Amino acid sequence: MRAGSMPPVLTVFLRLVAMMQRRRGPLIVSVAAGTLAALLSLSPHIAVALTLVELFDGTPDGGRIGLYALLGAIGVVGRHLAYGLAMLVSHRVAYATQYELRRSLAGKLARVPLGFFDQRAKGALRTTLLNDVDMAEDGMAHLVPETLAALLTPLLAFAAMATLDWRLALLVLAPTATGVWLVGALMRRGGEVTRRYQAMSARMAHVAAEFAEGLPTLRSFNQSNQALERARTAFAGYTALAIDWLRRSVAPAAVAQLFLVGNLMLVAPAGVLMHADGMIATDTLIVFLVLSIGFGDLFAGIAGLAHRLTRQVAVLDRIDGILEAPELPVPAMPLLPADGSVEFRDVGFSYGGRRVLDGVSFRVEPGRCLALVGPSGSGKSTIAKLIARFHDVEEGSVLVGGTDVRCMAPDGLHAHVAMVFQDVFLFAGTVRDNIRLGRPDAGHDAVVAAAVAAGAHGFITRLPQGYDTPLGELGQGLSGGERQRLSIARAILKDAPILVLDEATAFADAENEALIQDAVARLAAGRTVIVIAHRLSTIVHADEILVLDGGRVVERGRHAALVAADGVYAALWHAHEEAHRFHHGGGRLAEAAP
Numbered sequence: 169m170r171a172g173s174m175p176p177v178l179t180v181f182l183r184l185v186a187m188m189q190r191r192r193g194p195l196i197v198s199v200a201a202g203t204l205a206a207l208l209s210l211s212p213h214i215a216v217a218l219t220l221v222e223l224f225d226g227t228p229d230g231g232r233i234g235l236y237a238l239l240g241a242i243g244v245v246g247r248h249l250a251y252g253l254a255m256l257v258s259h260r261v262a263y264a265t266q267y268e269l270r271r272s273l274a275g276k277l278a279r280v281p282l283g284f285f286d287q288r289a290k291g292a293l294r295t296t297l298l299n300d301v302d303m304a305e306d307g308m309a310h311l312v313p314e315t316l317a318a319l320l321t322p323l324l325a326f327a328a329m330a331t332l333d334w335r336l337a338l339l340v341l342a343p344t345a346t347g348v349w350l351v352g353a354l355m356r357r358g359g360e361v362t363r364r365y366q367a368m369s370a371r372m373a374h375v376a377a378e379f380a381e382g383l384p385t386l387r388s389f390n391q392s393n394q395a396l397e398r399a400r401t402a403f404a405g406y407t408a409l410a411i412d413w414l415r416r417s418v419a420p421a422a423v424a425q426l427f428l429v430g431n432l433m434l435v436a437p438a439g440v441l442m443h444a445d446g447m448i449a450t451d452t453l454i455v456f457l458v459l460s461i462g463f464g465d466l467f468a469g470i471a472g473l474a475h476r477l478t479r480q481v482a483v484l485d486r487i488d489g490i491l492e493a494p495e496l497p498v499p500a501m502p503l504l505p506a507d508g509s510v511e512f513r514d515v516g517f518s519y520g521g522r523r524v525l526d527g528v529s530f531r532v533e534p535g536r537c538l539a540l541v542g543p544s545g546s547g548k549s550t551i552a553k554l555i556a557r558f559h560d561v562e563e564g565s566v567l568v569g570g571t572d573v574r575c576m577a578p579d580g581l582h583a584h585v586a587m588v589f590q591d592v593f594l595f596a597g598t599v600r601d602n603i604r605l606g607r608p609d610a611g612h613d614a615v616v617a618a619a620v621a622a623g624a625h626g627f628i629t630r631l632p633q634g635y636d637t638p639l640g641e642l643g644q645g646l647s648g649g650e651r652q653r654l655s656i657a658r659a660i661l662k663d664a665p666i667l668v669l670d671e672a673t674a675f676a677d678a679e680n681e682a683l684i685q686d687a688v689a690r691l692a693a694g695r696t697v698i699v700i701a702h703r704l705s706t707i708v709h710a711d712e713i714l715v716l717d718g719g720r721v722v723e724r725g726r727h728a729a730l731v732a733a734d735g736v737y738a739a740l741w742h743a744h745e746e747a748h749r750f751h752h753g754g755g756r757l758a759e760a761a762p
Contacts, residue, residue: 180480181315184307187269191261195312198261201254202317207324208250210459211243217458221451254313262309266301272491273297279495281559296490300483307480315473325463329456333448336456339434340463347427364409372402431460496557502577505569505584508534508665508696510555516563517550524550526719529564532712534665537697539707541740542716548700551716552668555698556585568666586664588691592651599628600635602654606662614661622657622687624650656687667692669699704744713737 188195218236222228273296277284285293322344330337435456443453511531517524525547532538540548553559554566557573566573573581586606594602603615610618615635619625627650631637639645646654659667669688685706701707708727715723715730715737723735730737 180307180477180484181312183484184304184312184480187304188261188265188308188312190268191264194257194261198254198258198313199316199320201250201257202313203320203324205247205250205254206317206321208243208247210325210463211247212240213458213461215240215243217455220454220458224450224454254317255309258313259309262305265308266305269301269304269487270297273301273487276490276493276495279498280493281496281557284493292486293490296486300486303483304480304487306476307483311473311477311480315477318473322463325459329459329463332452332455336435336439336442336448336452339438340431340456340460343427343430343434344463347424347430350424350427372406431463432457435460496578497560497574498577499575502580503571503575504580505571505576507569508584509567509569510538510666510696510698511567511570512551512554512564513567514564515554515561515566517554517559517561519550519559524719525554527564528716528719528721530712530714530721530724532696532698534696535694536711537692537699537707537709539699539701539710539713540716541701541704541707541713541737542722543740546716547719548716549670552587552670552698552700555666555668556587557581584664585666585668586659586662587668587670588652588655588659588688589670592648592655594639594646594651594654596639598633598636598638599631599654602639603635603657603661606658606660610661615657618657618661619654621660621690622653624653624657624687627653653687656691660687660691664695666696667698669697704741715740 185195215236219233222233222236277293326337326341329340439448439453439456442448443450509532512528515525515528528547528551530538540551542548554561555568555573557566557576557578560574568576568581568584595605600612600615603618604610606618607614612635616625619628619635628635628637669692699707699710701710701713707713710727712724713727713730714721715735717736723730723733723737725733727741731741732738
């Protein structure tokens with residue numbers, strides 16, 4: 169519902185209403201109760217007007233004056249009761265809509281290509297699912313019913329005053345209408361500034377988080393002053409923008425507010441002149457003098473409502489950015505793979521306008537091992553992600569078990585492929601739950617067998633509650649090697665015929681490296697394996713090695729033949745050997761050591 173020609177406030181309002189359209193009945197009840205509450209806010213003014221009329225009468229009736237006071241008090245109580253009902257109903261609608269919105273967002277994230285998550289920071293997605301949906305609650309529970317009430321109530325009050333005297337009613341309305349127009353103009357003029365303000369706020373939050381998280385490293389390199397200066401620059405930019413907006417908006421906002429509540433400026437002199445000419449009765453003049461003050465109060469909150477609606481623009485844009493993301497196409501009649509083979513046929517793929525793969529072709533027979541090597545950025549990780557259909561190829565095709573992955577259901581493809589990455593994801597749950605991510609219905613014995621095969625059973629039994637030990641966020645409390653062995657146990661439990669490995673030992677120490685290598689060897693047994701190699705010593709026995717450079721396959725073959733060819737792979741191998749000697753004491757640092 170993004171209409172570029174609509175004012176931002178109206179666009180946001182309609183978007184919020186559309187989100188709650190399934191609960192139209194309760195929404196109408198909330199708006200009606202809010203409108204009644206706003207009308208009842210005039211009850212003290214009406215009571216005062218009637219009292220003054222009675223007092224100006226030659227023979228005031230004390231009983232009627234008491235009745236007017238009682239009715240005014242009842243109106244005040246009724247106003248609060250009606251407002252409470254409006255808020256109760258609107259919050260029930262908002263919370264139910266929030267629940268559905270979060271479910272819609274989660275469902276959408278389950279249907280987008282997995283590459284969608286590479287293009288967005290995980291923190292940004294978390295912010296949208298939690299903070300932005302929470303902020304939308306203000307729009308749904310407050311802004312929609314309050315805005316409708318703020319518009320309906322003056323119209324009803326104006327209609328009632330017009331029945332008394334249409335001329336004075338127009339005079340009551342004129343300043344308010346001018347004030348509403350000024351508020352709209354102010355909001356339209358401030359739309360760009362509001363977007364800059366929100367962007368600056370996001371930038372400041374990012375810089376502040378980066379500064380706080382990176383402070384230990386920055387201090388260890390004596391760079392805390394440089395980082396502090398970056399933070400100061402971001403804070404200063406935010407402050408300057410806020411002050412500039414305040415300076416430019418205070419005077420127009422004050423004038424707009426003056427018109428919104430300035431009804432008495434026209435009604436009082438005009439009403440007195442009309443009364444002097446005998447055009448209106450005394451009681452009519454009194455009623456309009458009193459009600460014109462209350463009428464202005466009905467509009468007093470419009471500027472604040474408009475500002476809050478404008479702040480919802482960025483919130484809803486981020487929510488829509490997920491809900492409107494293209495989904496992964498799913499075939500109507502999905503096919504299943506015939507075996508564990510993997511084949512690329514003249515695959516081309518670009519990412520962010522940069523050509524990542526160009527004419528890549530290879531085939532891995534079931535039960536064989538293919539290693540992918542090459543400089544950073546050569547396309548190795550992209551090949552792994554295309555196998556699991558993180559993205560769809562632009563040219564050529566990727567086949568798993570002889571079937572194009574685009575002709576398979578995502579669940580069917582993922583059941584056929586297990587992936588072990590360097591960066592291990594563990595969620596806040598027990599050790600058992602994290603391993604069973606590979607097969608949620610697995611029993612205890614199967615979980616233990618997988619952990620034993622992954623070399624993880626020993627350290628798990630030493631944890632305070634064994635397999636029932638709760639893990640902190642991202643597996644805090646475990647070493648990198650222990651987290652990696654849990655991810656391997658998860659892959660063993662999944663028991664998929666195709667295994668994609670992004671060098672599991674890249675960040676492991678010597679002791680964990682040996683344990684992980686043994687676990688990987690057991691995991692790979694009898695499976696089709698595609699391994700992204702960072703340590704070339706781990707893939708010397710691969711059935712075939714593909715050497716990538718600039719997104720193209722520049723060499724292929726077995727280890728010995730590629731070293732003898734003295735090409736790109738040979739250069740990488742010699743660099744690997746040199747690094748190995750350096751690491752084990754053959755380097756200059758070791759020579760210089762006392």
